[in-house]
Amino acid sequence: MRYAHEVGKVRAAERALMARLPEGALMQRAAAGLASVCARVLPAVYGARVVLLVGGGDNGGDALYAGARLARRGARVHVVQAGSKIHEAGFAALRAAGGRPAAGDPADAIAGADLIVDGLTGIGGTGALREPHARLAALASEAPGLVIACDVPSGVDAGTGEVAGEAVHADITVTFGTHKPGLLIDPGASHCGVVELVDIGLGDDLPDPDVVAARPADVRPPEPGPESDKYRRGVVGVLAGGDAYTGAAVLSTGGAVHGGAGMVRFASVAHPVELVRQHWPEVVTTVIEPGAHDAKVLERVGRVQAWVAGPGLGTGDAAESLLEAVLSTDLPVLVDADGLTVLARRRDLLLRPAPTVLTPHAGELSRLIGAPREDIEARRLEHVRRAAAELSATVLLKGSTTLIAEQDRPVRVNPTGTPRLATAGTGDVLSGLIGALLAGGLPALDAAAAGAYLHGLAARLASAPHPDAAEAPISAQDVVTALPEAFRSLP
Ligand SMILES: NC(=O)C1=CN([C@@H]2O[C@H](COP(=O)(O)OP(=O)(O)OC[C@H]3O[C@@H](n4cnc5c(N)ncnc54)[C@H](OP(=O)(O)O)[C@@H]3O)[C@@H](O)[C@H]2O)[C@@H](O)CC1
Ligand SMILES: Nc1ncnc2c1ncn2[C@@H]1O[C@H](COP(=O)(O)OP(=O)(O)O)[C@@H](O)[C@H]1O
Ligand SMILES: [K+]
Structure with missing residues (x-):
């Protein structure tokens, strides 16, 4: 796992470690790590034109000491100072090594640099960048040189x-001690480029992480053993589709079929059942007669280990009764799409002892917790945590970075995916896939995280089947088709 800690915890760990080390030792560790990444990516340090953008805090100090190290190796290092304050000792070290303030318009220095080191603000930055920082950030982002944050x-x-205003778009972010949540979560994550972690020795002083991102080896879908049979591997029941929407039923069922369940049962009104049978002959189907949506329907469907309810289900009384029946069981239930719209008016249905997984996008979450959609998109971490607490459920918030929260657990950030996933029907695939993983016995948080990982990986593989291939547009069905390859590519 990659771990991230909130800023207050990073500062507390730094204070604890600093108390045991000589003054300035920690900043030297950070600067040494930063300088070594700079040296590695430059074709040659000697003669390289390096511009340091330096704010008034310790982030500027790191940049100045790293600049001094590069200057000692022959780089031509210039400083663009933002504001009146500067880290005096760092500035003195840079000058002693031959670095100088940039003369003339900073825009020219930035445009002519081989490497720009962004030391304007670090963990002490709050709110939108003020001037002149904002202008310098914009100039760095547009410059032809490499940008290292x-x-x-x-x-x-x-x-x-x-990201409340202008922000640096880096090629590489060199971060110290531990990841910060903002490096893993959009919109911040998309400003980082490649993130490199420099160990400054915080290890034992850091508490449990607040946010974690899986590495490939952390994703462990249930594996069938020699004793497995289709029932022991887990049966997933899908309640999806209606007279209005049939595609959602086919796609959600497809996610379940390729998600590793021993069997998929599907129930809906006649038309979607017909289509699911055509697409997925291996699925056991039940036709729900119009008007019959109570617990007896679930008995007719047969035994399952987990339910998926909602894609294309409609939002009327029939969907509500079905949702009420399924949430009254003592089985894990995933609710998606139309099911979430119903839940927004029937939050009482969430008061149940068994695990519930909700998979909203920002619009659906907005209805569920009564927060504006824009606020959710701007501050995804805060809202997914709030939703998990208020709704007593495992909440997977879809979008440009998928987050999964469960109360009192670190939030999982999904590292896979591509913006090409933003196409109709891919969410339905995800719901069936996670349902299969739940039926296979994974706990809710692990099932949701593994599902999001495999779904994002399948989308990448569908879009660009090998590393040198250009990305092509994909359909939700392509994601279903690529799922076996995604499973195969796990270590
Ligand atoms: N502590 C340690 O042991 C270690 C710390 N390390 C390093 O220290 C960094 C944290 O340093 P920090 O606490 O000095 O804060 P920092 O990120 O430089 O920001 C403060 C400056 O930014 C300014 N500013 C803020 N918001 C702004 C805005 N919107 N627009 C414009 N300006 C804004 C603010 O100005 P002010 O508001 O005070 O006028 C102040 O000048 C950390 O990220 C890491 O790099 C490493 O060396 C490892 C050891
Ligand atoms: N900008 C984006 N980058 C990466 N993935 C995205 C982006 N926007 C949406 N997605 C993903 O695409 C899928 C869309 O799901 P959803 O919104 O439910 O669509 P639908 O209801 O049409 O199936 C989700 O897995 C979501 O995380
Ligand atoms: K910075």
Whole structure:
């Protein structure tokens, strides 16, 4: 796992470690790590034109000491100072090594640099960047040279990933001690480029992480053993589709079929059942007669280990009764799409002892918790946590970074995916896939996280089947088709 800690915890760990070390030792560790990444990516350090963008805090100090190290190796290092304050000792070290303030318009120095080191703000940055920082951030983002952000791209809120105004778009972010949540969560994450973690020795002083992102080896779908049979591997029941929407039923069922369940049962009104049978002959189907939506329907469907309810189900009384019946069981239930719209008016249905997984996008979450959609998109971490607490459920918030929250657990950030996933029907695939993983016995948080990982991986593989291939547009059905390859590519 990659771990991230909130800013307050990073500062507390730094204080604890600093108390045991000689003054300035921690900043030297950070600067040494930063300088070594700079040296590695430059074709040659000697003669390289390096511009440091330096704010008034310790983030600027890191940049100045790293600049001094590069200057000692022959780089031509210039400083663009933002504001009146500067880290005096760092500035003195840079000057002693031959670095100088940039003369003339900073725009020219930035445009002519081989490498720009962003030391405007780090974990101390709050709110939208002020001037002249904002202009310098914009100039760096547009410059032809490489941009390396020190700790956090300036303008990104390290704790949340919120970007309130202008912010640096880095090629590489060299972060110290631990990841910060804002480096893993959009919109901040998309400003970071490649994130490199420099160990400054915080290890034992850091508490449990607040946010974690899986590495491939962390994703462990249930594996069938020699004793497995279709029932022991887990049966998933899908309640989806209606007379109005049939595609959602086919796609959600497809996610379940390729998600590793021993069997998929599907129930709906006649038309979607017919289509699901055509697409997925291996699925056991039940036709629900119009008007019959109570618990008896579930008995007719047969035994399952987990339910998926909602895609294309409609939002009327029939859908509500079906949802009430399924949430009255003592089985894990995933609710998606139309099911979430119903839940927004029937939150009482969430008061149940068994696990519930909700998979909203920002619009659906907005209805569920009564927060504006724009606020959810700007501050995804805060809202997904709030939703998990208020709704007593595992909440997977879809979008440009998928987050999964469960009360009192670190929030999982999904590292896979592509913006090409933003196409109709891919969410339905995800619901069936997670349902299969739940039926296979994974706990809710692990099932949701593994499902999001495999779904994002399948989308990448569908869009660009090998590393050198250009990305092509994909359909939701392509994601279903690529799921076996996604499973195969796990270590
Ligand atoms: N502590 C340690 O042991 C270690 C810390 N390390 C490093 O220290 C960094 C944290 O340093 P920090 O606490 O000095 O804060 P920092 O990120 O430089 O920001 C403060 C400056 O930004 C300014 N500013 C804020 N918001 C702004 C805005 N919107 N627009 C414009 N300006 C804004 C603010 O100005 P003010 O508001 O005070 O006028 C102040 O000048 C951390 O990220 C890591 O790089 C490493 O060396 C490892 C050891
Ligand atoms: N900008 C984006 N980058 C990456 N993935 C995205 C982006 N926007 C949406 N997605 C993903 O695409 C899928 C869309 O799901 P959803 O909104 O439910 O669509 P639908 O209801 O049409 O199936 C989700 O997995 C979501 O995380
Ligand atoms: K920075």
